[in-house]
Structure formats: structure tokens, C-alpha cells
Amino acid sequence: MAEAPFGLLAELTHRCPLQCGYCSNPVELVRRNAELDTESWRRVFDQARSLGALQIHLSGGEPLLRPDLPELVTHANSLGCYVNLVTSGVGLSRDRLRDLASHGVDHVQLSLQDATREGNDRIAGIKAFDRKVEAAAYIRDEGLPLTVNTVLHRQNLDNIAGIIAMAEEMGAERLELANTQYYGWALRNRAVLLPTREQLAVADPIVAAAQERLRGRMEIVYVIADYHEAHPKPCMYGWGVRQLTVAPNGDVLPCPAATVISSLEIENVRDSSLHEIWHNSPSFNAFRGFEWMKDPCRSCPRKEIDFGGCRCQAFQLTGDAANTDPVCSLSPSRSTVDLILETEMTPAEVPAMAMRKMT
Amino acid sequence: MTSVIALDAVPHIRRGVKCAYDQIRSAHVVLFPEGVLVLNETAASVVSLCDGARSVGDIALVLGDEYDGVEPEDVVELVARLVERRVVDVDG
Numbered sequence: 255m256a257e258a259p260f261g262l263l264a265e266l267t268h269r270c271p272l273q274c275g276y277c278s279n280p281v282e283l284v285r286r287n288a289e290l291d292t293e294s295w296r297r298v299f300d301q302a303r304s305l306g307a308l309q310i311h312l313s314g315g316e317p318l319l320r321p322d323l324p325e326l327v328t329h330a331n332s333l334g335c336y337v338n339l340v341t342s343g344v345g346l347s348r349d350r351l352r353d354l355a356s357h358g359v360d361h362v363q364l365s366l367q368d369a370t371r372e373g374n375d376r377i378a379g380i381k382a383f384d385r386k387v388e389a390a391a392y393i394r395d396e397g398l399p400l401t402v403n404t405v406l407h408r409q410n411l412d413n414i415a416g417i418i419a420m421a422e423e424m425g426a427e428r429l430e431l432a433n434t435q436y437y438g439w440a441l442r443n444r445a446v447l448l449p450t451r452e453q454l455a456v457a458d459p460i461v462a463a464a465q466e467r468l469r470g471r472m473e474i475v476y477v478i479a480d481y482h483e484a485h486p487k488p489c490m491y492g493w494g495v496r497q498l499t500v501a502p503n504g505d506v507l508p509c510p511a512a513t514v515i516s517s518l519e520i521e522n523v524r525d526s527s528l529h530e531i532w533h534n535s536p537s538f539n540a541f542r543g544f545e546w547m548k549d550p551c552r553s554c555p556r557k558e559i560d561f562g563g564c565r566c567q568a569f570q571l572t573g574d575a576a577n578t579d580p581v582c583s584l585s586p587s588r589s590t591v592d593l594i595l596e597t598e599m600t601p602a603e604v605p606a607m608a609m610r611k612m613t
Numbered sequence: 614m615t616s617v618i619a620l621d622a623v624p625h626i627r628r629g630v631k632c633a634y635d636q637i638r639s640a641h642v643v644l645f646p647e648g649v650l651v652l653n654e655t656a657a658s659v660v661s662l663c664d665g666a667r668s669v670g671d672i673a674l675v676l677g678d679e680y681d682g683v684e685p686e687d688v689v690e691l692v693a694r695l696v697e698r699r700v701v702d703v704d705g
Contacts, residue, residue: 258637260649306637308649334633336644361629361646399629401646427629428646473699 258306261497267315273379273609276440284502292322301528303333313340331358343389351392363401369416390424401428407447432477437511445598486563486579493541550584622703625665
């Protein structure tokens with residue numbers, strides 16, 4: 255039997271005031287009328303806790319758009335879970351934050367698109383910068399721990415020092431600097447987002463120096479730009495190992511991007527329990543352990559470190575989710591990634607960003 | 614990199630960190646932003662004694678009474694690991 259998961263990522267809604275062109279939500283966004291109702295989410299939380307989940311990440315889209323958010327926070331808290339609110343900060347007034355804290359939010363993750371108002375609002379597609387600065391102050395005043403999340407790409411990587419300074423100023427205890435991972439929206443916008451080698455060569459030591467300087471005060475988590483690396487990321491620390499995602503419509507996913515693997519049969523909480531899905535579904539068992547691997551992964555000692563990389567990336571770039579993640583230098587498809595880098599890092603003509611929106 | 618913790622340092626649980634007992638795993642756990650630690654019995658005792666009043670030396674004395682063979686160095690090492698995981702902070 256598989257080990258129990260530690261966390262549930264609850265995507266309460268795909269609705270969002272922001273339109274970031276690298277959104278981790280799928281391109282096919284779930285509409286409001288297809289969202290799970292309050293009672294169903296409570297049942298999902300109950301099932302996640304009895305399955306073993308100890309952290310509930312209330313995310314989206316923008317979870318503040320759910321009027322039942324306080325009730326859901328109360329319920330997650332009553333189960334003894336660590337309640338993490340993942341928000342854009344847009345719609346987070348001082349009263350709203352205070353109310354959510356009183357219902358049992360333990361920690362807030364606030365997105366920041368860039369270090370400047372102009373840069374932030376261009377990427378977000380709306381005027382959000384000032385709201386974020388205010389939200390950070392409310393969170394700090396309430397005494398809640400704050401993580402600032404910034405997705406890195408060609409358009410903001412040169413401002414990395416400013417982003418770090420901004421997170422410090424906001425009073426963050428953690429800063430997640432995650433280079434864009436190319437699924438869904440980000441895949442569509444890859445030629446706008448893919449950073450150059452020169453940008454990364456400048457940014458990497460700035461991050462390393464800040465990690466050293468801020469040790470003990472602000473933890474900086476740095477997620478690598480995997481196309482530029484020789485080895486893949488240890489995606490999700492293995493498939494169906496630590497966390498599960500429930501999408502707004504109740505679809506249960508081994509990773510937030512898993513809908514890109516079109517061959518995967520996705521289960522739904524309306525038809526089956528989380529316990530049944532986690533332990534027995536074909537989707538969660540598809541890439542568990544090492545048996546599914548082909549070479550070069552199967553005979554590679556690194557399989558214990560990176561689990562063959564990312565299944566979604568293998569599917570998107572090679573057509574088979576069981577292949578080695580093609581960013582790996584040992585993958586027979588590495589040339590595909592090299593070609594993408596050559597043609598899209600500095601495209602002759604930079605396309606316009608496709609902004610995230612419901613179609 | 615583990616920093617050295619002095620015996621007179623006073624550890625406390627960091628803001629935003631929750632200590633709980635998980636019936637599913639039958640173990641004490643520490644919950645913090647983006648992380649969960651499942652504690653063994655000794656670690657759970659150390660965490661419960663990180664109250665912002667006792668020093669690392671005091672904790673070692675309490676544990677020495679409770680368990681055989683707990684040395685102050687073991688407690689120092691455990692507290693250092695908890696500091697590294699950002700579960701506890703030390704004053705002094």
C-alpha cells in the first residue's frame with residue numbers, strides 16, 4: 255500500500271482577477287457552475303485528513319473569490335490540519351484577513367509578479383501591485399507568517415535583487431523564487447518566458463548570496479530553470495507520494511499539471527473516495543515506484559534522486575509520459591529541448607503573451 | 614550546514630509552527646509552511662520542552678531523567694536540526 259500523503263492542494267476555484275501568462279492552472283479552466291459546493295469540499299477535507307494529509311493548501315485561481323472560504327478554513331483547522339492560504343492578495347482587506355486568521359489560517363502565501371509596479375501589473379494584466387503591498391502589511395500586522403511567491407522568467411529575472419529586497423521589506427519569512435515550469439499556459443507562452451543563459455548566470459549567484467546573507471531571517475527556496483539543466487527536477491518527489499491535488503470540479507490529480515497527460519484517466523471525488531483514488535486508481539499508480547521506468551532511467555542510479563523527472567514534461571515533449579524527462583542529458587530526446595532553447599530563448603520576433611482567461 | 618548550539622541557548626517553537634499528534638500515523642508531528650516532520654519519541658519530547666524558558670542543558674537534564682543514555686550532545690544535535698528545519702529558534 256502506498257504511503258499516506260502529507261498535503262492536499264485544494265484548488266477551490268479557477269476564477270482569478272489576475273491573468274498571468276504562466277498560470278499553473280490548465281488552459282481549459284473550470285467554470286464557476288462546475289465548482290464543488292461547500293459541503294463537497296468539507297467532505298474532501300475529511301477524506302484527505304483520514305487518508306493522512308496534515309496540510310491543506312487553499313489555492314485557486316483566487317480562493318478569496320469563494321464566499322465560503324471562512325467556513326472551509328474553519329473546517330480544515332478543526333481537522334487539525336495546517337491551513338495555508340495561497341492568494342494574489344487582490345480582495346484581501348484588513349478585515350477579511352483578520353476574519354480568516356480568526357477562523358484558523360496558519361500561513362499565507364502571497365504572489366508577487368515583479369519588483370516594480372509597472373512590471374508586476376504588466377504580467378498580472380491588472381493593477382495589483384499596490385493591493386499586494388497592502389496585503390503584505392495586513393498579514394504582517396496580524397502576526398501571520400508570510401511566504402512571497404514569485405515565478406521567474408525572461409521578463410523579471412533581471413530584477414531578482416529587487417524582488418528579494420521587496421520580499422524582505424514585506425516582512426516575509428520565506429521567499430519562493432520558482433523559475434517557470436512549462437505546462438499549460440506557460441507552455442503556450444514559452445517563447446516569451448524562456449530566460450537566456452546569461453540571465454540565469456547573473457541571477458543564480460545573486461540568489462545564492464542572498465540565501466547566505468538572510469540565513470535564519472528569510473528562507474529563500476530557489477526552483478531551477480530545468481530546460482537549462484543537465485538533470486531533471488525531482489518532480490513532486492515521486493508520483494503519488496507526498497501530495498494530491500483536487501481541482502475546482504473535483505478531479506483528483508497526482509500533480510497540479512497532470513491534466514496535460516491526455517492518456518491519463520482522471521478520477522473525480524463525486525464518484526469515488528480520496529482513499530480509493532489515492533491507493534487504487536490507475537492514475538495514481540501509473541508512475542509510482544520504479545517499475546514503470548524505461549532506460550536510461552531504469553538502470554540509472556539517479557532514479558532515486560530525481561524519480562525520472564517530470565511525467566507531464568515527458569508526455570508534452572516526447573508523447574510518452576513513461577519516457578525519461580527530456581531535459582535530462584541522458585535522454586535520447588534532449589536534442590528536442592536544446593532546439594527549443596536555441597529557437598525560443600532569443601526569438602527573432604517575440605510573440606505577445608497570451609493572457610490567462612476563461613474561454 | 615548545522616550551526617553549533619550552546620548548552621545555555623534557550624529554544625522556542627517558531628511563529629507559524631504547529632505541534633500536533635497524528636492519529637493516522639500514531640506519531641507526534643510538527644507542521645510548518647510547506648513541511649511536515651514526523652517525530653520519534655525522543656524528538657517529540659525535545660520539541661515539547663522547547664518552551665522559551667528551558668535551556669538546551671535543562672532539556673537534556675529532563676530527558677536524562679526520563680530516558681536512559683540521553684547525552685547533552687544528542688539534545689544539542691537535535692535542536693540544531695530543528696533550527697535548520699526552521700521549526701525552532703534559539704535565544705542566547
